[in-house]
Amino acid sequence: MxxxxxxxxxxxxxxxxxxxxxxxxxxxxxxxxxxxxxxxxxxxxxxxxxxxxxxxxxxxxxxxxxxxxxxxxxxxxxxxxxxxxxxxxxxxxxxxxxxxxxxxxxxxxxxxxxxxxxxxxxxxxxxxxxxxxxxxxxxxxKLYLPGLVKLRRLVDEGFFGRILSLRGEFGYWVFEGDHQSAQRPSWNYRKEDGGGMTTDMFCHWNYVLEGILGSVKSVVARTATHIPTRWDERGEAYDATADDAAYGIFEIAGPNGEEIIAQINSSWAVRVYRDELVEFQVDGTHGSAVAGLRKCVAQQRAHTPKPVWNPDLPVTEPFRDQWLEVPANDDLDNxxxxxxxxxxxxxxxxxxxxxDLLSAARGVQLAEAGLASSAEGRRIELSPITL
Structure with missing residues (x-):
């Protein structure tokens, strides 16, 4: 050989x-x-x-x-x-x-x-x-992770029917660095060093949305610096000049021309109450699915229960038990x-x-648009990038 x-x-x-x-x-x-x-x-x-x-x-x-x-x-x-x-x-x-x-x-x-x-x-x-x-x-x-590979397969097979929306939750508590060391480097929280949640994660969300659903057409975002003071690797306090959270609403052109609304919350100042550090739920007329890094569960229309809102009685339905796990059907490497x-x-x-680099440019475009949307308090439409 x-x-x-x-x-x-x-x-x-x-x-x-x-x-x-x-x-x-x-x-x-x-x-x-x-x-x-x-x-x-x-x-x-x-x-x-x-x-x-x-x-x-x-x-x-x-x-x-x-x-x-x-x-x-x-x-x-x-x-x-x-x-x-x-x-x-x-x-x-x-x-x-x-x-x-x-x-x-x-x-x-x-x-x-x-x-x-x-x-x-x-x-x-x-x-x-x-x-x-x-x-x-x-x-x-992230597009190579088992959870999103399964989610993409459901999209390709038409499992969802007409896709309506995506909801994403990402993040965890990054310690400030004073009493417990931070899990992320200090430059992540300094704008002058290229840090910031929006700059970092909107590039990811762009390719995830493109790879699973379709191209992003517009964004409305709100960024925040929830923790204004952090401590660096030498134990010295510094001002956090970059955003540590970003909340975005995205309009997407779906695989069959439908308009899909995506909402993704990203935060390094949130404590986790979910199965994985990032999860995406896609809802459609024929079914829904929730995918994390590795696991994906789904619920078909015919198996969807009919909950009734009644705040006077305790909830007894086992909602999580009503979903079925989507099999990998393959061994996926790192x-x-x-x-x-x-x-x-x-x-x-x-x-x-x-x-390629054009895909990366669209990610930078979305990050810039997200920051502009937050600063100006308005919806930003994204123009196609031509070389």
Whole structure:
């Protein structure tokens, strides 16, 4: 069997997402398995080169996982002729310049989102990909999760009939950092560093809504900074200048042309009373379903009970027991790893990845529109993006 090797510069692997999901659970398992099997029966192996700003941290990860090469010189590794793929999971404020340099050097790119701090920059990245012809992929991990795979299957099979609405709940309590350490880095709560719930999560919600239901046509949003003071990694208090919650209502053009109303609440200042940290409920004329990261339950029209509102009597109906679990009917691997494998096949074949920089630009557009809607107190319509 013929095997070729792709050398992948991985920038930002000292961060939680870059290390756990992209290095530990994606690239290293692919390397250990001998690479990714291609359509023609050959394999492509991966060779990570670690990139980061903190030498001690990058060296420690490299030694721990038997990775031969690492560097703190981002520009040098992007410019190197023997690098095939550049991956970026560093802070958003540094991403646009790095992705631009990589594509101009002929590197395929795979990146976290948002891809840029502004819509204009995100569109420029998409245009540059078209000009250079490289393969560019943007992480759309949630669409590969078992719960949403099942939900999408229900949509494709016409389970819902005419789809009416989607309701989403995301979030958990992120500790302030004074008495208990925070679960998220402090830059997430500083606007000047690219932080903020809307900037972070509306990019996700855009591709989730597109991938499950259809394109987003408008948004009404309200953002909030519920916790105004937090404590950083050194235990020092700082002002939270970015929003830690965002409440959005989205109009969607459905798969059969129907108008669907989606409502998604996102908060790092909420305590969880649900089965998973994120859940989406889709309601239609013929049935409903609730999907989390892994589980999906559904209720058909014929099996829908008829509750009667009576506040004078205690509720005795076991509402949760009236739903049936949707089977996976397949063994699904880690969502990040699955998308990495798909992207690598596309890069070797020299074709476009289905979740590209234009998709990412639409996510940035929705985030900007959400912030504008909250600031101006009005509904914002989204215009189609053209390159």
């Amino acid at each position: 013929t095997t070729r090797t792709l050398r992948i510069a991985m920038n930002g692997i000292t961060g939680r997402m870059g290390y756990r999901q992209h290095l530990l659970r994606s690239i290293l398992p692919i390397r250990e398995a001998g690479g990714v099997l291609l359509e023609d029966g050959t394999k492509v192996q991966v060779e990570p080169i670690l990139v980061g700003r903190r030498a001690d941290a990058v060296r420690e990860i490299a030694e721990k996982h038997d990775i031969a090469e690492w560097t703190t010189d981002q520009d040098a590794v992007i410019d190197a002729d023997d690098i095939d793929v550049y991956f970026d999971s560093q802070v958003t404020s540094r991403r646009y310049a790095a992705l631009t340099r990589a594509m101009r050097n002929g590197k395929h790119i795979f990146t976290e989102k948002p891809t840029a701090e502004t819509l204009e920059e995100a569109i420029q990245l998409a245009r540059l990909r078209t000009e250079t012809g490289v393969t560019a992929g943007v992480v759309h991990d 969502g990040f790893k699955l998308q990495w494998e798909e992207f690598l096949r596309d890069a070797v074949a020299g074709r476009e990845h289905r979740y």
